[in-house]
Amino acid sequence: MAENNGGGSVWVRTGQILTAFFSPIPLLGWLSGAVFAIFLEHIIGNSLAVLLGLPKIPVLFGFVIALKEPTLIPGAIAYVSLIFVIPICIIGRLSSPVTNLVAEKLLKLPLFFSVVFHVGILYGVLHFWSDISPYRVLTLKLTLIAVMMTLSLNVINGYMGEFSCSHPGFMALGAYAASVFSLVFFTKDRIFGEPLLSPVLGPFMFPLALIFGGMVAALGAMVIAIPSFRTRGDYLAIISLAFMFIVKSMIENLEVVGGPRGLSSQPNWANLPTVFIWTVLCIWIINNFVRSTLGKALNAVRDDEMAADAMTVNTRRTKMVAFLFAAFWAGVSGGLFAHVLRYVNPSTFGLQKLAEVLAMVYFGGLNSVYGSIVGAVSLSILGEMLRPLEIYKWIFIPLLLILVMIYRPTGLIAFKEFDVRSIVHPRKRDKE
Amino acid sequence: MPLLEVKNMSHDFGGLRAVSDYNLVIEPGQVRGLIGPNGAGKTTVFNLLTGVYRPTEGEILLEGKNIVGLQPYQIASMGLGRTFQELRLWRHMTVLEHVKMARYSKLGYGLIGAFLGTPKRHRKEADNESKAYALLEMLGILQLADQVVTNLPYGAQRRVEMARALAMEPKILFLDEPTAGMNPEELIQMMKIIREIKDRFGLAIFLIEHRLRMVMELCEVIQTLVFGKVIAEGNPEQIQKNPKVIDAYLGTETVE
Numbered sequence: 001m002a003e004n005n006g007g008g009s010v011w012v013r014t015g016q017i018l019t020a021f022f023s024p025i026p027l028l029g030w031l032s033g034a035v036f037a038i039f040l041e042h043i044i045g046n047s048l049a050v051l052l053g054l055p056k057i058p059v060l061f062g063f064v065i066a067l068k069e070p071t072l073i074p075g076a077i078a079y080v081s082l083i084f085v086i087p088i089c090i091i092g093r094l095s096s097p098v099t100n101l102v103a104e105k106l107l108k109l110p111l112f113f114s115v116v117f118h119v120g121i122l123y124g125v126l127h128f129w130s131d132i133s134p135y136r137v138l139t140l141k142l143t144l145i146a147v148m149m150t151l152s153l154n155v156i157n158g159y160m161g162e163f164s165c166s167h168p169g170f171m172a173l174g175a176y177a178a179s180v181f182s183l184v185f186f187t188k189d190r191i192f193g194e195p196l197l198s199p200v201l202g203p204f205m206f207p208l209a210l211i212f213g214g215m216v217a218a219l220g221a222m223v224i225a226i227p228s229f230r231t232r233g234d235y236l237a238i239i240s241l242a243f244m245f246i247v248k249s250m251i252e253n254l255e256v257v258g259g260p261r262g263l264s265s266q267p268n269w270a271n272l273p274t275v276f277i278w279t280v281l282c283i284w285i286i287n288n289f290v291r292s293t294l295g296k297a298l299n300a301v302r303d304d305e306m307a308a309d310a311m312t313v314n315t316r317r318t319k320m321v322a323f324l325f326a327a328f329w330a331g332v333s334g335g336l337f338a339h340v341l342r343y344v345n346p347s348t349f350g351l352q353k354l355a356e357v358l359a360m361v362y363f364g365g366l367n368s369v370y371g372s373i374v375g376a377v378s379l380s381i382l383g384e385m386l387r388p389l390e391i392y393k394w395i396f397i398p399l400l401l402i403l404v405m406i407y408r409p410t411g412l413i414a415f416k417e418f419d420v421r422s423i424v425h426p427r428k429r430d431k432e
Numbered sequence: 433m434p435l436l437e438v439k440n441m442s443h444d445f446g447g448l449r450a451v452s453d454y455n456l457v458i459e460p461g462q463v464r465g466l467i468g469p470n471g472a473g474k475t476t477v478f479n480l481l482t483g484v485y486r487p488t489e490g491e492i493l494l495e496g497k498n499i500v501g502l503q504p505y506q507i508a509s510m511g512l513g514r515t516f517q518e519l520r521l522w523r524h525m526t527v528l529e530h531v532k533m534a535r536y537s538k539l540g541y542g543l544i545g546a547f548l549g550t551p552k553r554h555r556k557e558a559d560n561e562s563k564a565y566a567l568l569e570m571l572g573i574l575q576l577a578d579q580v581v582t583n584l585p586y587g588a589q590r591r592v593e594m595a596r597a598l599a600m601e602p603k604i605l606f607l608d609e610p611t612a613g614m615n616p617e618e619l620i621q622m623m624k625i626i627r628e629i630k631d632r633f634g635l636a637i638f639l640i641e642h643r644l645r646m647v648m649e650l651c652e653v654i655q656t657l658v659f660g661k662v663i664a665e666g667n668p669e670q671i672q673k674n675p676k677v678i679d680a681y682l683g684t685e686t687v688e
Contacts, residue, residue, distance in 0.1 A: 293539055300533050304520045304522055307516065308522075309504040310516075312509040314536075
């Protein structure tokens with residue numbers, strides 16, 4: 001008993017020391033630390049890896065080699081600590097007086113400048129981090145796409161509290177629509193022949209392709225929404241599941257887009273900046289929406305539809321708009337997905353994809369933008385880590401999900417507002 | 433022209449006639465009461481008037497316009513606010529968000545504003561918020577603004593419901609047993625609040641209540657509903673003396 005208490009107080013004290021150490025570091029401080037770490041990796045990464053007995057720089061913080069070659073784990077841990085953890089903490093802390101000052105100065109201008117500044121640095125960090133290997137670039141792009149998917153599904157399953165299973169279907173619609181758009185108009189292709197417009201225009205028209213993909217997905221969502229939002233209950237789950245399978249088998253039987261063989265040779269337009277910008281745009285718009293009273297109406301409908309109705313909320317319109325909106329973003333993410341891999345086939349958008357994105361939503365946390373980002377990023381990394389297990393990784397991920405459901409039924413970071421101003425706000429040392 | 437007029441409204445649940453031949457006239461600024469034993473159909477009357485159910489027969493005129501068949505949110509935005517007997521609060525939302533939400537139809541910005549966070553939206557939301565704060569202050573729950581409603585004591589939750597209904601800027605307010613489950617002290621405060629609301633906003637109020645003391649003190653005209661039929665209508669003294677009311681509502685047993 002006494003020992004237990006003693007142990008507890010040591011933990012508490014360590015926690016307090018760590019909090020005191022880290023609390024004065026603003027986001028800008030962490031970013032500066034990250035910038036430093038990235039340059040460190042570029043300069044001494046290779047030689048350090050050799051020194052620690054690693055064949056090459058551990059691409060994903062050592063997660064990928066953890067299961068492939070367990071003997072290298074200590075080296076990977078040492079590498080990650082020396083290159084990332086320790087420098088980021090030390091630089092973050094040391095620079096905190098300066099970064100706090102800069103953050104404070106920036107906040108005096110409209111919030112927009114602060115946000116652009118932070119996002120710009122974040123992009124720089126990601127860009128130079130992923131520069132090291134093409135595998136990092138691909139993983140990063142797919143993770144960003146997963147963030148978009150998760151966030152848009154969270155609008156339906158979290159904020160609106162309905163259970164939708166059709167997200168892979170929307171993603172497929174978006175992927176194929178955007179691909180067809182760019183193939184027909186801007187690419188010479190064996191299915192669609194000569195491009196209708198000059199391919200030079202292509203990269204500039206890529207946003208149009210994505211928006212077209214999103215629109216098609218939203219149109220698909222309308223097919224589900226009209227019958228299933230008349231009443232509440234399990235209808236949506238069932239109808240949307242059916243929709244997902246219908247879309248999949250429809251594409252499989254559509255020879256124009258390659259049928260079960262899939263559709264390939266999409267132009268290489270989805271580079272890292274494009275994917276990043278779309279992800280930021282998606283987070284920004286969805287966060288704007290769910291924090292407005294119009295968006296909060298979703299929570300009102302979820303928690304008590306009758307009360308929402310009596311308080312002048314047009315519940316049916318609210319649900320329709322949110323559903324179509326979420327489907328739009330799923331479609332956009334599908335379009336990006338197709339252009340990142342430059343190949344899509346219908347079997348990608350099946351039950352496994354659904355399980356993946358549902359796991360990300362419920363693991364990260366319902367009704368929370370933070371949660372979606374955390375869920376998508378952590379499960380994407382976990383997925384890469386467990387890749388050597390092949391199909392058996394689908395034992396581990398559901399197991400993890402079950403544990404989360406038992407101990408935190410709404411997910412890791414549920415019901416937390418994503419307040420941009422407080423994120424970029426300078427941290428004050430509490431002297432008082 | 434009366435604010436709210438109901439003509440020969442009837443409603444069937446399957447074969448059961450829950451409300452039959454119900455008539456009502458409420459003038460602007462009037463406080464009316466509806467009493468009756470449990471299961472008399474009082475809440476059904478509320479649900480019919482607010483559009484939750486559609487009456488089988490009859491007309492409901494709000495400021496001369498027939499509102500039968502309109503959706504509840506449409507009727508609500510025409511100026512008919514209500515509270516619920518069984519507190520229907522949104523359990524994950526804060527007090528402030530509740531009050532802001534009730535101003536949904538008066539937001540003044542559209543989806544583009546919501547998606548892009550335009551300056552217009554921020555202006556309207558700030559405006560909305562200051563009105564919400566004023567209401568919270570009036571009802572004495574300003575210090576609870578950022579609390580999630582499920583953490584609040586019962587009396588405060590009732591006040592949140594009242595603030596939420598008032599935020600709609602209704603012309604007529606339907607209160608469904610606003611003092612259900614309250615202790616005598618909370619009851620007195622709630623009566624004070626209802627009087628204050630009436631004086632400040634000049635609202636018409638339609639009140640369902642079980643506590644006769646409250647109805648007798650507040651209401652100008654009282655209806656007694658038994659098995660879906662109005663058996664008596666009049667001012668408090670008339671109702672108290674009416675033998676039918678005493679018989680049906682207060683009970684026939686003589687006290688030895």
